Amino acid sequence: MTQQERRHIAAGLAHGLSYAEIARRLDRPTSTISREIARNGGAHAYRPDRAHRATADRAHRAAPAPARAAGRPREATGDEIVEIVEIAVRSGMPRMTARVHVDLLLSEDGRRTPPSSRPRPWAPTTPPPAASPRPAPSWSASSTT
Incomplete structure (x- = not known):
């Protein structure tokens, strides 16, 4: 203003x-x-x-927080990630939102792009089965009455 x-x-x-x-x-x-x-x-x-x-x-803000200690923090284990997600879900957060928040929290720079994606402990390791073909609906053009 x-x-x-x-x-x-x-x-x-x-x-x-x-x-x-x-x-x-x-x-x-x-x-x-x-x-x-x-x-x-x-x-x-x-x-x-x-x-x-x-x-x-x-508008004059305090100095930024000091940088993290030298070296890289250890990676969270799959069990720890699942536990953090479960805590968020129990507190009322939708499961998918909790998963995304935890993933962003644990990412190095607070964002994710497709190339930086990594396997998630909650993601299925096998692809879903192929869908079977659907039968034609009863009202399709092939049925004549």
Whole structure:
């Protein structure tokens, strides 16, 4: 949000406009205006310059976490992966979602692409049986009545 938009918010509040009306005039969602005002003192204490400085201060994040220790962490065993998936399922997560999350969690860089896929302990090791041909439906063109 720009400093000019923050000044428009302050002017709108001073004129008694609703959050929805301020949002409409700024072409912003009402929730954005509501959060901006709540984050910066509320409707009666909102000051645009102070809000702009506070937002800039909040934008400065702490230093990133230190890198992992040298060397590669050990690979999780199939039993450990299955156990983690089961814990997630018991907590209410759908099984497929739990599998994907665990796989991403344990991947080296937090993503997977087809070439980097590896066998999963829960995946079947044999291909599924071939489907048998379906019989023609009774309403097909071959049946005449």
